[in-house]
Amino acid sequence: MPGLVSLLLLSAPVLAAEPATQDQAAFEAEFQRNMEAFEQNMDRSMPIPCGHPPMRPERIKGEDLQFDPSRLTHTKKTTYQLRCTFHLDGTATDCLMLTPGVGLDAKNRETIKQWRFKPALYKDKPTATTCMLFGKLTPRPEN
Numbered sequence: 001m002p003g004l005v006s007l008l009l010l011s012a013p014v015l016a017a018e019p020a021t022q023d024q025a026a027f028e029a030e031f032q033r034n035m036e037a038f039e040q041n042m043d044r045s046m047p048i049p050c051g052h053p054p055m056r057p058e059r060i061k062g063e064d065l066q067f068d069p070s071r072l073t074h075t076k077k078t079t080y081q082l083r084c085t086f087h088l089d090g091t092a093t094d095c096l097m098l099t100p101g102v103g104l105d106a107k108n109r110e111t112i113k114q115w116r117f118k119p120a121l122y123k124d125k126p127t128a129t130t131c132m133l134f135g136k137l138t139p140r141p142e143n
Contacts, residue, residue: 047085050129057117057120067102083133
């Protein structure tokens, strides 16, 4: 049996060759050139995830969200978390309430349509982003 294993090992082709060592400085320089070319040609109107970079958009206009007090009685949360896409024109779309699970009613959707944001910056240029927003859960006054 050991002779058969040796015969198989000797007749098997080499599956992978040892990769050639690449000069690290040349690799990093090429990577940097590729990244610069990508950034020059990127479509800044296509949303990218928020973070650092890019910086988060900043709300410059619009009222805070308010929630129906009867819907808030079932939650112990005091803040909300909302995910939206922020465009270069300062608008927020595709907003989804993540926490608490009370959802967005028609009044809050209208409030969000009135919001305007200073766009997020990536390398000192405005960029569309998809970010999380956090705010305080404020009960809506009853009329």
